[in-house]
Amino acid sequence: MTRKISPKALKKAFHNWYYGNMTCITTAHMETFGFLSAMLPIVEDLYDTKEEQEQALATYTDFFNTEPQLGAVIIGITANLEEARANGATYITKEVINSIRMGLMGPIGGIGDSMIVSTLIPVLIGISMELSTDGSPIGCIFYIIIWNLFAYFGMRFLFYKGYKSGKESIEFLSKKEGKALRSAFNLFGTVVIGSLTAAWIHIQTSFSLASQSGEIFLVLQDKLDQVYPGLLTGGCVVLCWFLMKYKKLTSFQLILLLLVLAFIGIITGFFDPTTL
Numbered sequence: 001m002t003r004k005i006s007p008k009a010l011k012k013a014f015h016n017w018y019y020g021n022m023t024c025i026t027t028a029h030m031e032t033f034g035f036l037s038a039m040l041p042i043v044e045d046l047y048d049t050k051e052e053q054e055q056a057l058a059t060y061t062d063f064f065n066t067e068p069q070l071g072a073v074i075i076g077i078t079a080n081l082e083e084a085r086a087n088g089a090t091y092i093t094k095e096v097i098n099s100i101r102m103g104l105m106g107p108i109g110g111i112g113d114s115m116i117v118s119t120l121i122p123v124l125i126g127i128s129m130e131l132s133t134d135g136s137p138i139g140c141i142f143y144i145i146i147w148n149l150f151a152y153f154g155m156r157f158l159f160y161k162g163y164k165s166g167k168e169s170i171e172f173l174s175k176k177e178g179k180a181l182r183s184a185f186n187l188f189g190t191v192v193i194g195s196l197t198a199a200w201i202h203i204q205t206s207f208s209l210a211s212q213s214g215e216i217f218l219v220l221q222d223k224l225d226q227v228y229p230g231l232l233t234g235g236c237v238v239l240c241w242f243l244m245k246y247k248k249l250t251s252f253q254l255i256l257l258l259l260v261l262a263f264i265g266i267i268t269g270f271f272d273p274t275t276l
Helices: 007-020 032-046 050-061 072-086 094-131 138-173 176-200 220-227 231-245 251-268
Strands: 208-210 216-219
Touching: 007 032, 007 072, 007 138, 032 050, 032 072, 050 072, 050 094, 072 094, 072 138, 094 138, 176 231, 216 220, 220 231, 231 251
Parallel strands: none
Antiparallel strands: 208 216
16 A cells, blocks of 8 residues: 555644754754654654654654755655655665755755845844834834744745655656765765864864973874874764764763763863863
8 A cells, every 4th residue: 555644744744844943952963853853743644653653763863954944845855755665665765865864954054044044034134123213013023924924934835845846856766867866965965974074073182292391392283283184083083983883872972971081181181171
């Protein structure tokens, strides 16, 4: 029997994203839990047993972050991918779904920040400020109504557009060209995560050796930079990946471990707290 997401589940999924895209937002997860809340009614609608639902939802525990208004289209596309997976599309795996999500979240985030955050919102605020001259409440009321109309109906349109266009994407993904595109998305998603890592993480050591006269003759960070710039940063990232993938550490356990290592490093003089 062909499984189909019901209109009720699609409506609930959209509203979960609209109201809860920033649910439990943290540096480690950003919009992950908002995405999970959006996918919950879809997964419950497509799968009968708790085991199947848990397995499907496990796909969406990976990091996710984008501009939430334009990002509604990613939720719609993912809903269609999940529907195809529930109907036995073996080529749509957890890795494929997450590759597409990661590949889309960066470009859509950049476009959304430019269009919504940097353009639309300042324009609406400017108009509202003009209407609020002499303390009038009209400007505030104008902004609340117009912004919510823009956000709600714009996100709704993108969500359902993503869901419908996802059907064409499914057909394309099953072909030879689709396999190449999936590989490209996977590579692109890896590049996105790698660039975020390079931009957000900077680890340097303050360790140095000095002679009896106090003259410093060895600065470890300078030597490391000569061998491989960013060696400590790269090593830390690889270590975190290894511990999470092979030792099954949770993000919370990993954060605690990093805090302990940072504390020991500061106490021993290996790290300078001003550079962490």
